[in-house]
Each structure stands twice: as C-alpha cells, then as structure tokens.
Amino acid sequence: MSSELKERLARLGLAQYSEVFVTEGFDSWETVLDITESDLSHLNVKLGHRRVRHVVLQYYAVTQSHSN
Secondary structure, eight states: OOHHHHHHHHHTTOGGGHHHHHHTTOOSHHHHHTOOHHHHHHTTOOGGGTTHHHHHHHHHHHHHHHHO
8 A cells, every 4th residue: 555545544534444445446546536435335434434535535626726
C-alpha cells in the first residue's frame, strides 16, 4: 500500500479501512476516488462511514484547488 494512500485515509479518519481497500483493489488514491456506494457496501464499510465517498471527493476537490 502506498504511504500516500494510508496517510490520506488517516487524515480523513478512515485508516481502519486501508487494508480492506487495498485487498479489494483500491490500492491508490486514484482508485479510491472512483469508489462507489456499491463498492462501499461490498467492502462492509459501516453505514455511518459511507460518507466516505462524499468526504473523499470533497477532499480531492480542495487539494486540487490548492495545487493549481
């Protein structure tokens, strides 16, 4: 697993999912950005944590706007 992915998930409060994400093929930040609600269900992400997709997309938008 890339340290970048692990670090970003930790910053989002989602570090507990890093191993399962990687095991199921979400092994880079780019693949996590493509995660769907169906994927989250398959990964057994807790319902309360399913905000993951929204949080990840928000985080990505903010980091992209700061890097430009």
